[in-house]
Amino acid sequence: MTDFRWDKLATDGMSRRGRLHTAHGPVETPAFMPVGTAATVKAMAPWDVAQTGAQMVLGNTYHLMLRPGAERVAKLGGLHRFMAWDGPILTDSGGFQVMSLAQLRQLDETGVTFKSHIDGSTHALSPERSVEIQDLLDADVTMQLDECPPAGWPHDKVADSMRLSLRWAERCQRAFRERPGYGLFGIVQGGVYDDLRRESARELSAMDLPGYAVGGLAVGEGQAETFRVLEVTCPELPADKPRYLMGVGRPDDIVGAVMRGIDMFDCVLPTRSGRTGQAFTARGPINLKNARHREDTRPLDPNCDCATCTTFSRAYLHHLIRSEEMLGPMLLSRHNVHYYQALMAGLRGAIERGELTEHAQALAEGWHAGDI
Numbered sequence: 001m002t003d004f005r006w007d008k009l010a011t012d013g014m015s016r017r018g019r020l021h022t023a024h025g026p027v028e029t030p031a032f033m034p035v036g037t038a039a040t041v042k043a044m045a046p047w048d049v050a051q052t053g054a055q056m057v058l059g060n061t062y063h064l065m066l067r068p069g070a071e072r073v074a075k076l077g078g079l080h081r082f083m084a085w086d087g088p089i090l091t092d093s094g095g096f097q098v099m100s101l102a103q104l105r106q107l108d109e110t111g112v113t114f115k116s117h118i119d120g121s122t123h124a125l126s127p128e129r130s131v132e133i134q135d136l137l138d139a140d141v142t143m144q145l146d147e148c149p150p151a152g153w154p155h156d157k158v159a160d161s162m163r164l165s166l167r168w169a170e171r172c173q174r175a176f177r178e179r180p181g182y183g184l185f186g187i188v189q190g191g192v193y194d195d196l197r198r199e200s201a202r203e204l205s206a207m208d209l210p211g212y213a214v215g216g217l218a219v220g221e222g223q224a225e226t227f228r229v230l231e232v233t234c235p236e237l238p239a240d241k242p243r244y245l246m247g248v249g250r251p252d253d254i255v256g257a258v259m260r261g262i263d264m265f266d267c268v269l270p271t272r273s274g275r276t277g278q279a280f281t282a283r284g285p286i287n288l289k290n291a292r293h294r295e296d297t298r299p300l301d302p303n304c305d306c307a308t309c310t311t312f313s314r315a316y317l318h319h320l321i322r323s324e325e326m327l328g329p330m331l332l333s334r335h336n337v338h339y340y341q342a343l344m345a346g347l348r349g350a351i352e353r354g355e356l357t358e359h360a361q362a363l364a365e366g367w368h369a370g371d372i
Protein backbone atom coordinates (compact mmCIF):
# COMPACT_ATOMS: atom_id res chain seq x y z
CA MET A 1 0.00 0.00 0.00
CA THR A 2 1.46 3.31 -1.06
CA ASP A 3 2.21 6.03 1.45
CA PHE A 4 0.28 9.27 1.03
CA ARG A 5 2.72 11.81 -0.38
CA TRP A 6 3.13 14.56 -2.95
CA ASP A 7 6.23 14.62 -5.14
CA LYS A 8 7.33 17.99 -6.55
CA LEU A 9 8.59 17.23 -10.08
CA ALA A 10 9.25 20.71 -11.52
CA THR A 11 8.74 24.39 -10.74
CA ASP A 12 8.32 27.53 -12.84
CA GLY A 13 8.27 30.65 -10.69
CA MET A 14 5.80 30.02 -7.88
CA SER A 15 4.03 27.25 -9.84
CA ARG A 16 4.72 23.54 -9.25
CA ARG A 17 4.29 20.39 -11.28
CA GLY A 18 3.74 17.46 -8.97
CA ARG A 19 2.23 14.04 -8.37
CA LEU A 20 -0.01 13.12 -5.42
CA HIS A 21 0.18 9.44 -4.35
CA THR A 22 -2.96 8.09 -2.65
CA ALA A 23 -4.45 4.71 -1.66
CA HIS A 24 -6.51 4.74 -4.86
CA GLY A 25 -3.80 5.86 -7.25
CA PRO A 26 -1.79 8.87 -8.39
CA VAL A 27 -3.00 12.36 -9.27
CA GLU A 28 -0.97 14.58 -11.61
CA THR A 29 -0.88 18.17 -10.34
CA PRO A 30 -1.88 20.89 -10.99
CA ALA A 31 -5.17 18.98 -10.93
CA PHE A 32 -8.84 19.84 -11.28
CA MET A 33 -11.31 17.69 -9.33
CA PRO A 34 -14.84 17.47 -10.77
CA VAL A 35 -17.42 17.86 -8.01
CA GLY A 36 -19.40 14.70 -7.26
CA THR A 37 -21.48 16.11 -4.39
CA ALA A 38 -24.06 13.36 -3.81
CA ALA A 39 -21.86 10.50 -5.04
CA THR A 40 -22.24 11.52 -8.67
CA VAL A 41 -20.64 14.07 -10.94
CA LYS A 42 -24.00 15.34 -12.10
CA ALA A 43 -25.16 14.11 -15.55
CA MET A 44 -21.97 12.06 -16.01
CA ALA A 45 -21.39 8.33 -15.52
CA PRO A 46 -18.03 7.45 -13.90
CA TRP A 47 -16.68 6.20 -17.25
CA ASP A 48 -17.54 9.62 -18.76
CA VAL A 49 -15.64 11.31 -15.92
CA ALA A 50 -12.64 9.00 -16.39
CA GLN A 51 -12.66 9.68 -20.15
CA THR A 52 -12.15 13.41 -19.54
CA GLY A 53 -8.79 12.63 -17.92
CA ALA A 54 -9.96 13.47 -14.39
CA GLN A 55 -8.15 11.34 -11.80
CA MET A 56 -9.71 12.55 -8.54
CA VAL A 57 -13.27 13.60 -7.74
CA LEU A 58 -14.79 15.44 -4.81
CA GLY A 59 -17.60 14.24 -2.54
CA ASN A 60 -19.45 16.05 0.24
CA THR A 61 -19.82 14.99 3.85
CA TYR A 62 -22.88 17.20 4.29
CA HIS A 63 -24.93 15.71 1.46
CA LEU A 64 -23.89 12.09 2.03
CA MET A 65 -24.44 12.15 5.80
CA LEU A 66 -28.01 13.29 5.14
CA ARG A 67 -28.62 10.89 2.26
CA PRO A 68 -27.96 7.94 2.06
CA GLY A 69 -26.06 8.26 5.41
CA ALA A 70 -22.36 7.62 6.09
CA GLU A 71 -22.90 4.29 7.91
CA ARG A 72 -25.03 3.10 4.98
CA VAL A 73 -22.33 4.01 2.43
CA ALA A 74 -19.81 2.12 4.58
CA LYS A 75 -22.15 -0.89 4.75
CA LEU A 76 -22.36 -0.75 0.94
CA GLY A 77 -18.57 -0.90 0.65
CA GLY A 78 -17.57 2.76 0.77
CA LEU A 79 -17.92 5.61 -1.69
CA HIS A 80 -15.55 4.17 -4.33
CA ARG A 81 -17.62 1.00 -4.75
CA PHE A 82 -20.94 2.81 -4.25
CA MET A 83 -20.33 5.24 -7.13
CA ALA A 84 -18.02 2.92 -9.10
CA TRP A 85 -15.13 5.40 -9.02
CA ASP A 86 -11.90 3.53 -8.29
CA GLY A 87 -9.64 6.58 -8.39
CA PRO A 88 -8.86 8.94 -5.49
CA ILE A 89 -11.70 10.80 -3.78
CA LEU A 90 -11.46 13.97 -1.65
CA THR A 91 -14.42 14.78 0.58
CA ASP A 92 -15.21 18.21 1.95
CA SER A 93 -15.90 18.26 5.67
CA GLY A 94 -19.42 19.67 5.72
CA GLY A 95 -19.04 23.00 7.51
CA PHE A 96 -19.13 25.10 4.37
CA GLN A 97 -22.16 23.26 2.99
CA VAL A 98 -24.03 23.51 6.29
CA MET A 99 -23.65 27.30 6.26
CA SER A 100 -24.77 27.54 2.64
CA LEU A 101 -27.50 24.89 2.52
CA ALA A 102 -28.89 23.88 5.92
CA GLN A 103 -31.64 25.61 7.83
CA LEU A 104 -31.48 26.75 11.45
CA ARG A 105 -27.83 26.05 11.98
CA GLN A 106 -26.05 26.68 15.28
CA LEU A 107 -22.26 26.87 15.36
CA ASP A 108 -20.23 26.82 18.58
CA GLU A 109 -16.97 25.47 19.99
CA THR A 110 -18.20 21.87 19.83
CA GLY A 111 -19.19 22.00 16.17
CA VAL A 112 -22.36 22.77 14.21
CA THR A 113 -25.94 21.59 14.59
CA PHE A 114 -28.44 22.08 11.80
CA LYS A 115 -31.64 20.98 10.20
CA SER A 116 -31.45 19.02 6.98
CA HIS A 117 -32.49 20.96 3.86
CA ILE A 118 -33.97 17.65 2.65
CA ASP A 119 -36.38 16.66 5.45
CA GLY A 120 -35.79 19.09 8.32
CA SER A 121 -34.26 16.41 10.58
CA THR A 122 -31.69 17.67 13.12
CA HIS A 123 -28.03 16.75 12.78
CA ALA A 124 -24.77 17.55 14.54
CA LEU A 125 -21.32 17.79 13.02
CA SER A 126 -18.27 18.01 15.27
CA PRO A 127 -14.65 17.83 14.07
CA GLU A 128 -14.55 14.24 15.32
CA ARG A 129 -17.83 13.26 13.63
CA SER A 130 -16.80 14.88 10.35
CA VAL A 131 -13.53 12.91 10.34
CA GLU A 132 -15.44 9.74 11.23
CA ILE A 133 -17.92 10.28 8.37
CA GLN A 134 -15.11 10.81 5.88
CA ASP A 135 -13.47 7.61 7.17
CA LEU A 136 -16.75 5.73 6.71
CA LEU A 137 -16.90 7.09 3.16
CA ASP A 138 -13.30 5.86 2.69
CA ALA A 139 -12.15 9.22 1.30
CA ASP A 140 -8.48 9.27 0.30
CA VAL A 141 -8.28 12.92 1.38
CA THR A 142 -10.22 14.05 4.45
CA MET A 143 -10.77 17.77 4.96
CA GLN A 144 -10.75 19.24 8.45
CA LEU A 145 -14.00 20.71 9.72
CA ASP A 146 -13.70 24.49 9.51
CA GLU A 147 -15.75 27.64 9.47
CA CYS A 148 -15.79 29.67 6.28
CA PRO A 149 -16.46 33.30 7.24
CA PRO A 150 -18.76 35.13 4.82
CA ALA A 151 -17.15 37.90 2.76
CA GLY A 152 -17.31 41.23 4.48
CA TRP A 153 -16.89 40.07 8.09
CA PRO A 154 -14.76 42.48 10.17
CA HIS A 155 -11.23 41.59 11.29
CA ASP A 156 -12.13 40.62 14.88
CA LYS A 157 -14.91 38.23 13.81
CA VAL A 158 -12.69 36.63 11.19
CA ALA A 159 -9.90 36.29 13.78
CA ASP A 160 -12.21 34.44 16.19
CA SER A 161 -13.49 32.24 13.38
CA MET A 162 -9.99 31.45 12.06
CA ARG A 163 -8.80 30.47 15.56
CA LEU A 164 -11.83 28.24 16.03
CA SER A 165 -10.94 26.49 12.76
CA LEU A 166 -7.36 26.06 14.08
CA ARG A 167 -8.67 24.40 17.25
CA TRP A 168 -10.88 22.20 15.07
CA ALA A 169 -7.85 21.28 12.95
CA GLU A 170 -6.11 19.97 16.10
CA ARG A 171 -9.18 17.94 17.03
CA CYS A 172 -9.44 16.53 13.49
CA GLN A 173 -5.78 15.52 13.53
CA ARG A 174 -6.28 13.68 16.84
CA ALA A 175 -9.42 11.96 15.53
CA PHE A 176 -8.01 11.04 12.10
CA ARG A 177 -7.32 7.31 11.69
CA GLU A 178 -3.83 7.18 10.13
CA ARG A 179 -3.47 4.56 7.39
CA PRO A 180 -1.17 4.30 4.38
CA GLY A 181 -2.42 6.21 1.35
CA TYR A 182 -4.87 8.43 3.25
CA GLY A 183 -4.34 12.01 4.38
CA LEU A 184 -5.96 14.81 6.37
CA PHE A 185 -5.73 18.34 4.94
CA GLY A 186 -5.87 21.48 7.04
CA ILE A 187 -7.73 24.52 5.73
CA VAL A 188 -6.20 28.01 5.95
CA GLN A 189 -8.73 30.66 6.87
CA GLY A 190 -8.40 34.36 7.77
CA GLY A 191 -10.66 36.11 5.23
CA VAL A 192 -8.89 38.89 3.31
CA TYR A 193 -6.71 39.88 6.29
CA ASP A 194 -2.99 39.28 5.70
CA ASP A 195 -2.07 38.96 9.37
CA LEU A 196 -4.82 36.39 9.98
CA ARG A 197 -3.93 34.41 6.86
CA ARG A 198 -0.28 34.29 7.97
CA GLU A 199 -1.24 33.20 11.50
CA SER A 200 -3.52 30.44 10.17
CA ALA A 201 -0.96 29.19 7.64
CA ARG A 202 1.88 29.17 10.19
CA GLU A 203 -0.15 27.37 12.88
CA LEU A 204 -1.36 24.73 10.41
CA SER A 205 2.16 24.31 8.97
CA ALA A 206 3.40 23.55 12.48
CA MET A 207 0.96 20.63 12.59
CA ASP A 208 2.91 18.97 9.76
CA LEU A 209 -0.21 17.86 7.86
CA PRO A 210 0.08 16.01 4.52
CA GLY A 211 -1.66 18.79 2.61
CA TYR A 212 -3.12 22.27 2.96
CA ALA A 213 -6.23 23.88 1.52
CA VAL A 214 -6.84 27.61 1.21
CA GLY A 215 -10.44 28.11 2.28
CA GLY A 216 -12.58 31.17 2.79
CA LEU A 217 -12.16 32.28 -0.83
CA ALA A 218 -14.46 32.14 -3.86
CA VAL A 219 -17.07 33.71 -1.62
CA GLY A 220 -17.51 36.82 -3.73
CA GLU A 221 -14.27 38.64 -2.92
CA GLY A 222 -13.33 38.98 -6.59
CA GLN A 223 -10.31 37.67 -8.49
CA ALA A 224 -7.89 40.42 -7.47
CA GLU A 225 -8.52 39.79 -3.77
CA THR A 226 -8.34 36.02 -4.26
CA PHE A 227 -4.93 36.38 -5.92
CA ARG A 228 -3.69 38.82 -3.29
CA VAL A 229 -4.62 36.41 -0.49
CA LEU A 230 -2.78 33.60 -2.32
CA GLU A 231 0.33 35.79 -2.65
CA VAL A 232 0.27 36.24 1.13
CA THR A 233 -0.72 32.68 2.07
CA CYS A 234 1.21 30.29 -0.22
CA PRO A 235 4.69 31.46 0.86
CA GLU A 236 3.72 30.64 4.46
CA LEU A 237 2.87 27.01 3.60
CA PRO A 238 5.40 24.15 3.41
CA ALA A 239 7.02 24.10 -0.04
CA ASP A 240 6.89 20.29 -0.19
CA LYS A 241 3.18 19.81 0.55
CA PRO A 242 0.24 20.11 -1.90
CA ARG A 243 -1.93 23.24 -1.81
CA TYR A 244 -5.65 23.06 -2.64
CA LEU A 245 -7.73 26.15 -3.43
CA MET A 246 -11.32 25.29 -2.56
CA GLY A 247 -14.20 26.19 -4.86
CA VAL A 248 -12.16 27.75 -7.68
CA GLY A 249 -13.02 28.51 -10.38
CA ARG A 250 -13.23 29.91 -13.86
CA PRO A 251 -10.37 28.89 -16.21
CA ASP A 252 -8.60 32.25 -15.77
CA ASP A 253 -8.92 31.97 -11.98
CA ILE A 254 -7.22 28.58 -12.10
CA VAL A 255 -4.35 29.76 -14.31
CA GLY A 256 -3.68 32.73 -12.01
CA ALA A 257 -3.84 30.54 -8.90
CA VAL A 258 -1.43 27.97 -10.40
CA MET A 259 0.98 30.84 -11.09
CA ARG A 260 0.73 31.75 -7.38
CA GLY A 261 1.52 28.24 -6.13
CA ILE A 262 -1.75 26.28 -6.03
CA ASP A 263 -1.76 22.57 -7.03
CA MET A 264 -5.37 21.37 -6.65
CA PHE A 265 -8.79 22.78 -7.52
CA ASP A 266 -12.46 21.88 -7.37
CA CYS A 267 -15.43 23.83 -8.69
CA VAL A 268 -19.04 23.15 -9.72
CA LEU A 269 -18.71 25.64 -12.61
CA PRO A 270 -17.99 23.21 -15.48
CA THR A 271 -20.85 20.89 -14.53
CA ARG A 272 -23.36 23.41 -13.15
CA SER A 273 -22.94 25.88 -16.02
CA GLY A 274 -22.91 23.00 -18.51
CA ARG A 275 -26.41 22.11 -17.38
CA THR A 276 -27.58 25.64 -18.21
CA GLY A 277 -26.03 25.63 -21.67
CA GLN A 278 -22.73 27.39 -20.98
CA ALA A 279 -19.66 25.87 -22.63
CA PHE A 280 -16.04 26.78 -21.96
CA THR A 281 -13.89 27.02 -25.09
CA ALA A 282 -10.43 28.17 -26.13
CA ARG A 283 -12.12 31.38 -27.29
CA GLY A 284 -14.00 32.01 -24.07
CA PRO A 285 -17.37 30.87 -22.73
CA ILE A 286 -20.36 30.60 -25.06
CA ASN A 287 -23.99 29.99 -24.26
CA LEU A 288 -25.67 27.43 -26.47
CA LYS A 289 -29.10 28.89 -25.65
CA ASN A 290 -28.26 31.85 -27.84
CA ALA A 291 -30.28 31.84 -31.11
CA ARG A 292 -27.11 32.55 -33.12
CA HIS A 293 -26.23 28.85 -32.84
CA ARG A 294 -29.45 27.42 -34.19
CA GLU A 295 -28.10 26.67 -37.68
CA ASP A 296 -24.40 26.60 -36.87
CA THR A 297 -22.98 23.33 -38.15
CA ARG A 298 -19.55 23.90 -36.56
CA PRO A 299 -18.41 21.99 -33.47
CA LEU A 300 -18.60 23.66 -30.09
CA ASP A 301 -14.81 24.07 -29.95
CA PRO A 302 -12.73 23.10 -33.00
CA ASN A 303 -9.68 22.79 -30.73
CA CYS A 304 -11.38 20.17 -28.53
CA ASP A 305 -11.17 16.42 -29.19
CA CYS A 306 -13.95 15.40 -26.80
CA ALA A 307 -16.85 13.21 -28.01
CA THR A 308 -19.26 16.16 -27.86
CA CYS A 309 -17.09 18.34 -30.11
CA THR A 310 -16.16 15.57 -32.56
CA THR A 311 -19.74 14.29 -32.93
CA PHE A 312 -22.29 17.10 -32.69
CA SER A 313 -22.90 20.52 -34.19
CA ARG A 314 -23.65 23.64 -32.19
CA ALA A 315 -27.08 23.61 -33.84
CA TYR A 316 -27.84 20.24 -32.28
CA LEU A 317 -26.54 21.27 -28.84
CA HIS A 318 -28.62 24.46 -29.10
CA HIS A 319 -31.66 22.33 -29.92
CA LEU A 320 -31.06 20.00 -26.94
CA ILE A 321 -30.65 22.87 -24.47
CA ARG A 322 -33.63 24.80 -25.83
CA SER A 323 -35.74 21.60 -25.72
CA GLU A 324 -34.50 20.88 -22.20
CA GLU A 325 -33.53 17.40 -23.34
CA MET A 326 -31.47 15.42 -20.79
CA LEU A 327 -28.76 14.83 -23.39
CA GLY A 328 -27.96 18.55 -23.43
CA PRO A 329 -26.58 18.77 -19.87
CA MET A 330 -24.89 15.39 -20.35
CA LEU A 331 -22.98 16.46 -23.47
CA LEU A 332 -22.07 19.93 -22.19
CA SER A 333 -20.94 18.63 -18.79
CA ARG A 334 -18.70 16.12 -20.55
CA HIS A 335 -17.22 18.81 -22.78
CA ASN A 336 -16.68 21.29 -19.94
CA VAL A 337 -14.97 18.77 -17.65
CA HIS A 338 -12.88 17.61 -20.62
CA TYR A 339 -11.99 21.25 -21.31
CA TYR A 340 -10.91 21.76 -17.69
CA GLN A 341 -8.79 18.60 -17.76
CA ALA A 342 -7.15 19.70 -21.02
CA LEU A 343 -6.49 23.10 -19.41
CA MET A 344 -4.74 21.37 -16.48
CA ALA A 345 -2.72 19.11 -18.78
CA GLY A 346 -1.57 22.19 -20.70
CA LEU A 347 -0.52 23.91 -17.47
CA ARG A 348 1.39 20.82 -16.28
CA GLY A 349 3.29 20.67 -19.58
CA ALA A 350 4.05 24.38 -19.56
CA ILE A 351 5.49 24.20 -16.03
CA GLU A 352 7.64 21.22 -17.05
CA ARG A 353 8.99 23.30 -19.96
CA GLY A 354 9.42 26.44 -17.86
CA GLU A 355 7.02 28.25 -20.19
CA LEU A 356 4.05 28.92 -17.92
CA THR A 357 4.08 32.70 -18.42
CA GLU A 358 3.98 32.41 -22.20
CA HIS A 359 1.35 29.64 -22.01
CA ALA A 360 -0.87 31.74 -19.72
CA GLN A 361 -0.52 34.68 -22.12
CA ALA A 362 -1.59 32.54 -25.08
CA LEU A 363 -4.60 31.20 -23.18
CA ALA A 364 -5.72 34.70 -22.19
CA GLU A 365 -5.42 35.92 -25.82
CA GLY A 366 -7.65 33.05 -26.94
CA TRP A 367 -10.26 33.72 -24.27
CA HIS A 368 -10.31 37.44 -25.03
CA ALA A 369 -10.47 36.86 -28.78
CA GLY A 370 -14.06 35.77 -28.21
CA ASP A 371 -16.10 33.29 -30.18
CA ILE A 372 -16.10 33.51 -33.97
Ligand SMILES: Nc1ccc2nc(N)nc(O)c2c1
Pocket residue numbers: 092093094095096143144146147148187214215216217218219246247248
Ligand atom coordinates in the same frame (compact mmCIF):
# COMPACT_ATOMS: atom_id res chain seq x y z
N1 LIG B 1 -15.17 28.42 -1.49
C1 LIG B 1 -15.13 27.36 -0.62
C2 LIG B 1 -15.59 26.10 -1.05
C3 LIG B 1 -15.54 25.03 -0.18
C4 LIG B 1 -15.05 25.18 1.13
N2 LIG B 1 -15.02 24.12 1.99
C5 LIG B 1 -14.54 24.29 3.23
N3 LIG B 1 -14.50 23.22 4.07
N4 LIG B 1 -14.08 25.48 3.69
C6 LIG B 1 -14.09 26.56 2.89
O1 LIG B 1 -13.64 27.71 3.36
C7 LIG B 1 -14.59 26.45 1.55
C8 LIG B 1 -14.61 27.55 0.67
Ligand SMILES: [Zn+2]
Pocket residue numbers: 300301304305306307308309310335336338339
Ligand atom coordinates in the same frame (compact mmCIF):
# COMPACT_ATOMS: atom_id res chain seq x y z
ZN1 LIG C 1 -15.28 19.37 -26.41
